[in-house]
Amino acid sequence: MEENKKFTISVYTENSVGLLNRVSAIFLKRHINIESMTVSKSEIDHVHRFTFVVIVPETLAQKVVKQLEKQIEVIRAFYHTEEEIIYQETAMFKLSTEFLYDEKIQNKLKLRRAHIVTITKNFFIIETTGLKEDIDRLYDKLKPYGLMQFVRSGRIAITRPKMAISELINNVN
């Protein structure tokens, strides 16, 4: 059996309603669990970019990418290993204002380069950006203070290798 690895799949698409359904169905059909997903615009006008993180054997990642590319409104799809990308996630923590001056929290925030984005009478909000592991560590540290809310974004990633989408589009146009 081929071993599972973590892959980041980037999918450049036209901006069209319903495409999310079509694209996610390809993962669903093969029972692939999507670890995280982000949709945003891309470096090209009117072109969207989906970023999926999956843990699968490499041959499966290849097959999925080809099936994604087969969809009419998918311009190109790529998969990358952890080494080929620079990636980040963002998280927000909501805590009670009673801990605002807690020294331990202050230190942790400095260490993690996290910062406070909002303070109100009852709560304050911490935001941090980093690797999933960094965020997990901060989460573990803050959990004992009674997190009022926690949320984390999907992974966003920039690849080291080129993904020549603009050229591709220009060729067709």
Added chain:
Amino acid sequence: METQIETKSKHIKTKEIKISGSEAVIKCLLEEGVELLYGYPGGAIMPIYDELYKYQDKLHHVLTRHEQGAAHAAQGYARVTGRVGVAMATSGPGATNLVTGIADAQIDSTPMVCITGQVGSHLLGSDAFQETDIIGISTPVTKWNYQITDASEIPEILAKAFYIARSGRPGPVLIDITKDAQFDTLDFHYKKCTAIRSYRPVPEIDMNQIEAAANLINIAKKPMIVFGQGIILGKAEKEFTALIEKTNIPSACTLLGLSALPTEHPLHVGMVGMHGNYAPNKLTNECDVLIAIGMRFDDRVTGNLNSYAKQAKVIHFDIDPSEIDKNVQTEVAVLGNVKQTLVEILPLLQENTHEKWLQEFKKLYDIEYESVIKNDLFPVKEGLTMGEVMKEINTVSKGDAVIVSDVGQHQMFASRYAKFNQTKSNITSGGLGTMGFALPAAIGAKMGAPQRDVIAVIGDGGYQMTIQELGTVLQTKAPVKIVVLNNEFLGMVRQWQQLFFDKRYASTEMTNPDFITIAKGYHIAAERVTKREELAVAIQKMLASDEAYFLEVCVEKEDNVFPMIPTGASVSEVRLS
């Protein structure tokens, strides 16, 4: 409603015509060369039907008796003509009834455009009367789909729909049109779609791959070709024949590849797959180079992948990159339009005879003949066999008929024994295995090829899944020949129950109606054959008739189809009994 507007720019006088969305739909169909479509009306698509009424001398709408029938008829038409089939239905149940046909077209790569009506756009998402999310439902089974909520989108979207359905690897497209978009008006301009920036229908040819493939083929001692429907869809029958005649490579077809090469061609070594021929199945595991052309290594073709052609180097010609290495690891992948790739490779190939190797196919054919074919075609027992019915059909049709088969044992007998002289003559539901396909598909096929004999070969089970389409035959007078091979069982399932479930015949025995009376109720000439001596004459009579004809042949109840590769077994474990 026509208004003439002068556009100031560039001194060109263009006539801008304000028409309704529904009239625009009809005009788009005419622009795409559609002459015939199949469908069923209802509330949400009434404006389009109203226009169909006005345009009835230009565009012929065939009313089926169920939307599934409309989809299969469009498929039959598409498969026999190579053109895009069109089916139409109302929202809600009309649209969902199309889904089986759409799924069938998707898995068998049939070009089809389905147009469904939808509730008014202000009602979308409100669970309105006959609202279903047909876009959501059809997404996994369409090549593309789109919901039009604004009349002005109609020309561009329909142009795209036809382009996508027919280009590259063909497939079904569904366009859902809200009722308000049908009523609203637009300035109609039609421009055919020729490219979509995110869609590359035909991959570029890589000459290195062509050369690599040619080198492998030239040094092969025991090469074997498996060809699929890609040859037919790519209109590459001539190029393919030239290739095999130069190289003398034994060539076997898949179920859907059948008829791409005349069955009597000396290099045609039969069909691969679960009930395919003994020789090509066995020798798949003995060839040194396996050349797959326009086929997709379906599990019904390969049996157990862990013991499929492991000794062979595999060359795969296909138009769809996602098929490469999907099931079988290839040595060389030749991507591109097969009509071009075969032309490119031909001059690089050396002539060969492969005499000894071809003999091996002949030897195994003789074994299959003695233990299976002889008994199927020239039975000595009293009961009639499905095989001999096919043999008699061949005698009269001489291989020139279009054979439309349903799903089950009769389908396998039809595919094993029907003779085909021309391409696009075998129409069957392959990938989806949809019972009920044949009768409506035969109606579509007959309308697509009116000069040809179209014979539907159907089991008593599948016949009753779309039997209401006899009404379509009655109303259109489509002279289809319907042969029901009645074994009073869901035969194929019964066969499995016999072989793998200790003969526990759970819900496979059928108490059937009097099919002759039913045919007569639809004013279709009908005959029942129960004895061998009546068979040949009955088939001659059926094919001599200018009208639709129904023939029921009561066959042996518990016959089995062999050879057979049991599920999970290897192609080399193909059983003869």
